[in-house]
Amino acid sequence: MRIQNLTAHFFQGNILPQETEMVGWSALVHSLGVAAPVRNPSCVSQKYILGSKRTDGTWNIYDKRYRPESTLEGHLTFAIRHETIDLLVLKRILQAVPETALIEMIRAKPIGTTARKIWFFFETLTGKRLDIPDAPAVKAVDALDPSRYYTGGNLISRRHRVRDNLLGTGELCPVIRRTPKLEKMIALDLPAKTRDTIGKASAQLIAHAANFVLLEDSRASFEIEGEHPPVNRLERWGHAVMEAGKRPLRQAEIYHLHNILFGSDRSKTTGYRTEEVFLGRRNRNYEPLPEFIGARRNDVERMMTALNECGDRLRNSGINPVLHAACVAFGFVYIHPFTDGNGRLHRCLIHQILAERGFTPPQMVFPVSSVMLNRIDDYGATLKTHSGPLMQFIAWRALPNGNVEVTNDTSDLYRYYDCTNEAEFLYDCILQTIEFDLPREIDYLKRHDAVVKRIINAFDVPNRTAEDIIMLIRRNGGVFPKKRRKKEFPELTESQIAALEAIVAEGFDGFDQE
Numbered sequence: 001m002r003i004q005n006l007t008a009h010f011f012q013g014n015i016l017p018q019e020t021e022m023v024g025w026s027a028l029v030h031s032l033g034v035a036a037p038v039r040n041p042s043c044v045s046q047k048y049i050l051g052s053k054r055t056d057g058t059w060n061i062y063d064k065r066y067r068p069e070s071t072l073e074g075h076l077t078f079a080i081r082h083e084t085i086d087l088l089v090l091k092r093i094l095q096a097v098p099e100t101a102l103i104e105m106i107r108a109k110p111i112g113t114t115a116r117k118i119w120f121f122f123e124t125l126t127g128k129r130l131d132i133p134d135a136p137a138v139k140a141v142d143a144l145d146p147s148r149y150y151t152g153g154n155l156i157s158r159r160h161r162v163r164d165n166l167l168g169t170g171e172l173c174p175v176i177r178r179t180p181k182l183e184k185m186i187a188l189d190l191p192a193k194t195r196d197t198i199g200k201a202s203a204q205l206i207a208h209a210a211n212f213v214l215l216e217d218s219r220a221s222f223e224i225e226g227e228h229p230p231v232n233r234l235e236r237w238g239h240a241v242m243e244a245g246k247r248p249l250r251q252a253e254i255y256h257l258h259n260i261l262f263g264s265d266r267s268k269t270t271g272y273r274t275e276e277v278f279l280g281r282r283n284r285n286y287e288p289l290p291e292f293i294g295a296r297r298n299d300v301e302r303m304m305t306a307l308n309e310c311g312d313r314l315r316n317s318g319i320n321p322v323l324h325a326a327c328v329a330f331g332f333v334y335i336h337p338f339t340d341g342n343g344r345l346h347r348c349l350i351h352q353i354l355a356e357r358g359f360t361p362p363q364m365v366f367p368v369s370s371v372m373l374n375r376i377d378d379y380g381a382t383l384k385t386h387s388g389p390l391m392q393f394i395a396w397r398a399l400p401n402g403n404v405e406v407t408n409d410t411s412d413l414y415r416y417y418d419c420t421n422e423a424e425f426l427y428d429c430i431l432q433t434i435e436f437d438l439p440r441e442i443d444y445l446k447r448h449d450a451v452v453k454r455i456i457n458a459f460d461v462p463n464r465t466a467e468d469i470i471m472l473i474r475r476n477g478g479v480f481p482k483k484r485r486k487k488e489f490p491e492l493t494e495s496q497i498a499a500l501e502a503i504v505a506e507g508f509d510g511f512d513q514e
Contacts (some may be wrong), residue, residue, distance in 0.1 A: 001072040001100040010040055017056045019046045022069060024079035025089050032096040036089045037389035039418075044084065045066075061291055071099060076112045087146060087416035091125040095120070103130055111138045120160040124170040135161040148281060150176045152317040159258055167314060172306035174327040174419040182420070183425040186320055190434050197434070198361060201442050205449070209441045212496055213433075214238045217367035220450045221344050224373050225268075236260060237344070241351050241365055249311055249328070249352055252305065256339075257348055261341045272300045275341045276396075278404050285484045286402045293388045293394050294336030295414045296406045300424050303335045303414055311353070321357035322430060326423040334387060335414050347372070351425065351457040369436055370428040382425045444511060449509035455500065473504045 009016055011026055021031055026041035042060040049063040061421050064083070068074035083442075094102065102122060109115040118133055120143060123129055140156045140163045151165035166173050176182070198206050218238040222229050229237075240260040247253050253269065275297055278290035297302050307328060314324040333346035354360045372379045395408040448470065455466040469489075473480050480497050492500075 001105070001137065003027055003070050003072060003075055012038060014058050016043060017045075017059055017061055018332060020044060020061060021046075022058075022249075023066070024075055024083045025086060025093075026217075028072070028079070028093045029074045032093060032358070033097050034089070034092045035393050036086075036092045037393065038086070038089060039389060040084065042078075049460060072101060073114065075213055076118055080114060081118060084177060084418065085175055085178075086418070087111065087121075087125060087175065088151050088412055091412060091416070094122045095126060097461060099128075099130060103132055104347070106130070106132055111136055113141050116141060116160050116162050117143060120157055120162040120164070123160070124157075124164070129171060134159045137161070144175075148178055150178060150182075150319060150323055152313055152319060167317075167319070168310035169306065169313065172303065172310050172331065172415045174331060174417050176323055176327070176423050177418070177420045179420060179424065181424050182427065184320075185424075185431065188431070194361055194434050194438070197442065198364075201446070205442060205445050205499075206271050206361075207362070209438070209446050211446075212441055213367040213370075213423075213438065214241060214365055217241070217365055217369045220367065220373040221347050224369065224376065224379075225343050241348055242363065248420055249349070249356075250308055254304070254345070257345055258338060258341055261344060263273070270492070272304065272337045273297055275339070276338050276404050276406055277339060277342075281507055282402055287410040288402060288404050289400050289403060290396070291384075293396060293404060293406060293410075294334075294342075296410055299411045299414070300335060300337045303411070304332075304337050306415070307331050307335065313358070321359040322427050323423050324357060326426045327419050329426075330383075330386075330419055330422040331382070331414075331417065334417060354430075366433040368426070368429040368433060370437065371432045375429070378425065382421055385421055428469075446509050447511060451504055454464035454503050454507070458499065458503070459496070469500055470504055473501055474508065478505055480512075 008030060008199055009021060009235055011030055013117070016022065020043035020406045021027075022041065023044045024042045025038045026043065028034065029036060029038050040060055042062060042066045044062045045064050046383070047064060050062065052066070054061050060083075062082070066078070068078040079090075086318070102118070106119045108114045110132075119130065119132065119135075138161050140161045142151070142163045142165055144151050144165055146165065152167045153165060155164045156162070157164050166178065167374040168174060198209075201209070214239055215234060217235045218241065221237070222234070237260065240257055277294040278292060280291040281289045285288060294300075310331065311324070311328045314327060327351040329346050332349055333342055350368055351360070351365045354366070360366055390413045393409050394406060394412060396404045396406050399405055448467075451470055452463060452466045455461065455469060458464065459466075461469075469480075472484055480500060480501055485492060485497060
């Protein structure tokens with residue numbers, strides 16, 4: 001099958017570099033009229049290129065020696081060998097090609113590596129079966145190259161003689177590329193760093209630190225959504241987070257977490273949403289201006305079932321827990337299965353998986369929401385990097401009630417996603433909590449307890465009074481506030497006030513500058 005018209009000046013809003021022609025995913029998407037975003041398109045130069053490859057904006061430009069044959073097989077082979085695998089693009093290309101062309105290509109090279117991979121991907125992603133007999137008994141090839149991607153199981157598809165090492169299934173499958181950053185992060189062995197940090201503190205101190213970071217994480221998770229709930233609601237949500245990992249992640253558990261999130265608010269119904277959902281604004285006429293639209297309401301339950309199955313596959317494969325958490329938590333927020341609460345549940349799922357996989361210490365969470373709040377622009381950019389390019393492929397219309405109605409089949413947009421950036425961002429957040437936030441909190445509590453003891457010993461006051469004195473002095477820049485001391489501590493002399501201020505200053509010397 002020939003692939004033509006590869007020298008257009010524009011491709012998906014990107015200007016094609018001069019003296020080049022599209023190859024791989026971009027060539028196939030352009031030639032076949034496929035509706036899918038190619039995030040880093042490739043082209044081949046008419047000239048030699050130093051180092052064989054360079055970048056120009058979003059384009060990867062290859063040396064002219066890389067130019068494939070202008071056929072379906074040629075461009076698919078180039079894409080699989082040289083470009084990042086994109087299961088959404090691949091599936092839609094394979095659906096756009098006549099099955100007879102695929103059958104002809106596979107029959108011509110029944111033991112060819114590329115032919116068997118394409119055959120495997122077609123039947124896995126589409127659920128259809130080509131009229132081809134099973135492959136001969138040759139050595140199985142990997143669906144994904146383990147040197148380029150993090151992979152899952154090793155079940156061999158005997159029909160294709162392909163080792164199915166995908167992270168998910170044909171119903172939902174993320175991809176994570178092996179990057180220097182992720183390789184470095186995994187090599188750090190962060191659970192061991194955590195054990196080393198908390199191993200130097202008493203059990204009581206660790207329990208105190210765990211309660212504090214849990215409250216801060218809960219507070220931050222709500223604040224990201226622009227909410228400032230009362231303490232009792234934060235504590236209720238914190239209790240739900242602390243239950244993370246105790247039960248398998250299934251529909252009932254997700255419903256349970258959603259119910260805890262909204263408590264007695266009867267306006268929030270239990271169950272997946274029955275209407276569309278979008279993020280964005282509305283104009284002055286209350287018409288929607290969506291920046292992101294979740295999966296269609298009729299697709300949600302099937303998508304969530306597939307996401308849980310993906311989670312099972314990741315768990316059973318023994319893949320790194322942070323990568324596991326990124327795949328499930330970000331897949332969840334892209335589907336957006338509820339009318340409200342998706343962001344908080346998405347962050348709770350991170351705790352759920354890290355706890356279940358034993359990555360976090362028992363009865364403790366890493367306050368990743370606090371880090372996400374402090375890096376809210378990076379967090380938003382990470383989400384939009386995936387979701388932004390999809391919007392041009394979602395057809396929708398505005399409804400009188402201010403919502404939207406999706407008018408085309410968008411299910412594949414949520415089934416397949418590259419989760420590399422999300423995994424890197426999540427690792428950054430966890431590293432911040434382990435190397436800075438948790439040690440800092442333990443240091444603070446050690447200092448606080450030592451200052452409390454000094455005040456009790458020097459002034460013979462109850463523990464609670466000593467803690468109140470510390471709070472008043474620290475909140476007032478190291479000085480005992482005059483109004484409060486006259487009202488609540490009239491018995492203290494000027495020399496005693498000065499002594500208390502000195503104790504607090506000495507105890508926390510250097511802490512606020514860390």
